[in-house]
Amino acid sequence: MNKKWTIENIREYVTKNSESKLLSTEYHGFSQKLLFKCSCGQNFEKTFTKFKGNNQRSCSDCVAPRPSR
Ligand SMILES: [Zn+2]
Numbered sequence: 001m002n003k004k005w006t007i008e009n010i011r012e013y014v015t016k017n018s019e020s021k022l023l024s025t026e027y028h029g030f031s032q033k034l035l036f037k038c039s040c041g042q043n044f045e046k047t048f049t050k051f052k053g054n055n056q057r058s059c060s061d062c063v064a065p066r067p068s069r
Helices: 007-017 048-053
Strands: 033-037 043-047
Touching: 007 048, 033 048, 043 048
Parallel strands: none
Antiparallel strands: 033 043
16 A cells, blocks of 8 residues: 655654654655754754654664664
8 A cells, every 4th residue: 555645744744753853845755855853953854765664763863873882
């Protein structure tokens, strides 16, 4: 099943499933990078596929594993 994503759907998904916010106001397809704002305040770009599928729901700083733990 292929759910058709719209910018409204995506914004809702991002709000419900992450600490980040969606800043982009248009969505043109899976290959498009969307602009997000991480909960740490940093903006980051990612395709929605990556955001959704790879557990990359924050900026690269917050996603990066902590080496000390
Ligand atoms: Zn962050």
